[in-house]
Amino acid sequence: MRRTSQAIAYIAGLGLTLALTACSGSGEVSAGQASGNGLEKTTLKVGALPIPDPAALFIAKAKGFFKEEGLEVETSIIAGGAAALPKIKNGSLDISQTNYVSTFLAVSKGEKIKLIADAYQAAPNTFNLMVPKDSPIRTAADLKGKTVAVNTLTNIGTLAVTATLKVAGLKADDVTFKEYPFPEMGAALTQGQVDAAWVTEPFITATQSQFGFRKLADTMTGQTADLPIAGWMATDEFAKNNPKTLAAFQRALAKGQQLAANDRKEVEAIVPTYTSIKQETAAVITLGTFPTTLNETRLQRVADLMLEYGYLTGKLDVKTLLAGASTP
Known part of the structure; x- marks a missing residue:
C-alpha cells in the first residue's frame, strides 16, 4: 500500500512542512x-x-x-x-x-x-472516515451513492472502507472511490469534491484542527480490528x-x-x-x-x-x- 505515499508532502495551514533529518547512532562499535x-x-x-x-x-x-x-x-x-x-x-x-x-x-x-x-x-481511531462538521452524512449507511477519498485505490484504504460499508449493509460499488494525497483531502472535502475521506494520523489530528472535520466511522473495528x-x-x-x-x-x-x-x-x-x-x-x-x-x-x-x-x-x-x- 501507499497508505502514506504522499505523507512526505506538507499539511497546508499547519506548518507541517517536510524537514527530514537522519538520526545519528551513538554506539562505540564501528x-x-x-x-x-x-x-x-x-x-x-x-x-x-x-x-x-x-x-x-x-x-x-x-x-x-x-x-x-x-x-x-x-x-x-x-x-x-x-x-x-x-x-x-x-x-x-x-x-x-x-x-x-x-x-x-x-x-x-x-x-x-x-x-x-x-x-x-x-x-482504535488510527484510520478514520472523516466528513465536514456540517455534513448531513451521519452513519456509514449514508454513504450510498457518495464519493469517498482514499490515498490509493485497491489498497488498505479501500479494503478498510469496504469492510466498514459491509457492516452498514453496503458494498464497495455503492460508493465511488477517488484518489487524493492525504494532504489534499481537507481541501477536497471542504470544496465538495468528495463526501468523505479515509484519513490516518497525523492527518486526523490535522484536519480536525484546521477544518473541524468529525469522525464518521473508525475503519479498524470488527474484521479489521x-x-x-x-x-x-x-x-x-x-x-x-x-x-x-x-x-x-x-x-x-x-x-x-x-x-x-x-x-x-x-x-x-x-x-x-x-x-x-x-x-x-x-x-x-x-x-x-x-x-x-x-x-x-x-x-x-x-x-x-x-x-x-x-x-x-x-x-x-x-x-x-x-x-x-x-x-x-
Whole structure:
C-alpha cells in the first residue's frame, strides 16, 4: 500500500512542512569491526516512511543498537511500500518498510519478498472516515451513492472502507472511490469534491484542527480490528545471501521495537527527528501499536481479508514469506 505515499508532502495551514533529518547512532562499535562477527554486510541502506510507523528503526539507530551489532544503518525516506519494491530489487535499498497489503499484492504477482520484522498495527481511531462538521452524512449507511477519498485505490484504504460499508449493509460499488494525497483531502472535502475521506494520523489530528472535520466511522473495528499494517521487507535473494547480517539487524530492531511498544514517550521523542510532525503534535496524535513478534497467524488475517474482498484471486500462505521460511 501507499497508505502514506504522499505523507512526505506538507499539511497546508499547519506548518507541517517536510524537514527530514537522519538520526545519528551513538554506539562505540564501528561497522568496520563487524568482520569479527562474520557479517556478510556491515552497512545497510534502509527505507522508511516519515510517519510514526517505523519509529523503532530510528530509536534503535539513535540508541546505538545497530552499532552494537556491528552495523551501520543508512536511512532513506521513501514514498510507500509499493514504491520501495523496485529499490530493494535493484539494490538501492537493502531493507525497507512496507505495508502488508502492498506486499501480498506484489507476491501474488510473482515478486520474491521476505518479511523480516513487524512494525505497526492498527488501533482504535488510527484510520478514520472523516466528513465536514456540517455534513448531513451521519452513519456509514449514508454513504450510498457518495464519493469517498482514499490515498490509493485497491489498497488498505479501500479494503478498510469496504469492510466498514459491509457492516452498514453496503458494498464497495455503492460508493465511488477517488484518489487524493492525504494532504489534499481537507481541501477536497471542504470544496465538495468528495463526501468523505479515509484519513490516518497525523492527518486526523490535522484536519480536525484546521477544518473541524468529525469522525464518521473508525475503519479498524470488527474484521479489521487490530489489523497488521506495516512491516520490514527484503528480497528473497538478500535474505538468502545475508543471513547473519539480517539476524543482526533483526536483533537491534527488536530492541527498538520493545521500547516503542512499552514507552510512548520514546516514540513521541523520536518521531519529530525524522518526520515533519512537530513535538506538540506527536504528543497528541493517536498511535497504533508496535508488535514485538512477527506472527504468521496475525498476518494471515490480512491475506484472508484480501481474498474475501477480491484483492487476491487465491489463498496466500503468509508463512512462506517470513524470513527463515523456505519458498515453495
